[in-house]
Amino acid sequence: MTDKLTITGLSKRYGAFLALAPTDLAVAQGEFLSLLGPSGSGKTTLLSLIAGLSAADGGQLRINGVDVTHSAPYERDIGMVFQNYALFPHMTVEENICFPLKMRQQPAASARRQAAQALEMVRLPQLAQRYPRELSGGQQQRVALARCLVYRPSIILMxxxxxxxDKKLRDQMQWEIKRIHRELGTTIVYVTHDQEEAMTMSDRICLMNSGKIEQLGSPSDLYFRPRTLFVADFLGESNLFAGQVEQVQGSVVRVELAHGGLRVGAGCSSALRVGSRVRVMVRPQNLCLQEDPVGPTVSATGASLRGQVLDSMITGSLTKVYVQTAADAPVVVSYPTAWPAQRHAPGQAVSLHWSAADAVAVPE
Structure with missing residues (x-):
């Protein structure tokens, strides 16, 4: 795939505050890239620079190979979808969708035909003559998406x-946006702070922190092979066990935990050295809980810990159990909820087991 968007050394300051450190990023034609991170991480600043709504202090931004770093927003061939829909309340749905075509001096008949096609795409053809106030939140968001799609921009920014x-509508709209993305093959750059949303929708995730890219990769890369402690802790739930690197063999390291040595994968092997302090990350669903406790062990193939149940809860499809072990923080275990669902009693003695293949060492 060729690059639709290329960013080289792009940066932004607001006085003494560095909102975006010099950043390099390439987005392929037809890719769905999510900018994910906590508030203040720089994701909205980066989107604003791509859109041309803010002026970059340094670096270069190219769309389809053309330098648009200092171009006006209307010269960039981009479309934007906002959180607040930004629909004109005095216009019908059809008129809202036709508006960008009118600004491009499209003939009225052609604009109405393209608006009808856009409404078919978002599955709202019957609402063309309604006003925004007569629509639900999900319908308004679909209209905003149709208005963006109608003139077929080179890149869509969301x-x-x-x-x-609400959650149910959000889940439905995630599916709709992914369906439209597949049908059109449009390049989408999507800002969110919702981890599950980014994992569900993205081809790649650009996880940002303190104005810089922390890790860029597929959802599975970031989830199962985080390169930093921030990534391991931010994306999904994780259990982190303190240890020290004893041996490095390519992408596999031997880590000494409190009860012995364990061979695990290295999320970022180039940053690990013998003697380095690390955290061994194990996801809650990769832990097995036994009600007949055994002593703590660590071997090349896996490990086990003994502990006491602090609490358990049924969250719907998953049951979560919190266990206090010799580790500093409680360990969380999750498994599919099955009927009859039973809670583990607080104070119950249990043991936890995991495979070395399901663990990864992250630099501390």
């Missing part, structure tokens, strides 16, 4: 477009 919707 700034937390589903943040104002």
């Amino acid at each position: 700034d937390e477009p589903l943040g104002a919707l």
Whole structure:
């Protein structure tokens, strides 16, 4: 795939505050890239620079190979979908969708035909003559998406477009946006602070922190092979056990935990050295809980810990159990909820087991 968007050394300051450190990023034609991170991480600043709504202090931004670093937003061939929909309340749905075509001096008949096609795409053809106030939140967001799609921009930028919707509507709209992305093959850059949303929708995730890219890769890369402690802790739930590197063999390291040595994968082997302090990350679903406790052990193939149940809860499809072990923080275990669902009693003695293949060492 060729690069639709290329960013080289792009940066932004607001006075003494560095909102975006010099950043390099390439987005392929037809890719769905999510900018994920906590508040203040730089994701919205980066989106604003791509859109041309803010002026970069340094670096270069190219779309389709053309330098647009200092171009006006209307010269960049981009479309934007906002969280607040930004629909004109005095216009019908059809008129809202036709508006960008009118600004491009499209003939009225052609604009109405393209608007009808856009409404078919978002599955709202029957609502063309309604006003925004007569629509639900999910319908308004679909209209905003149709208005963006109607003139077929080179890149679509979405700034937390589903943040104002309830969970059920949000889940439905995630599916709709992915369906449209597959059908059109449009390049999408999507800002969100919702980890699950980014994992569900993205081809790649650009996880940002303190104005810089912390890790860039597929959802599975970031989830199962985090390169930093921030990534391991931010994306999903994780259990982190303190240890020290004893041996490095390519992408596999031997880590000494409190009860012995364990061979695990290295999320970032180039940053690990013999003697380095690390955290061994194990996801909750990769832990096995036994009600007949055994003593703590660590071997090349796996490990086990003894502990006491602090609490357990049924969250719907998953049951979570919190266990206090010799580790500093409680360990969380999750498994599919099955009927009859039973809670583990607080104080119950249990042991936890995991495979070395399901663990990864992250630099501390």
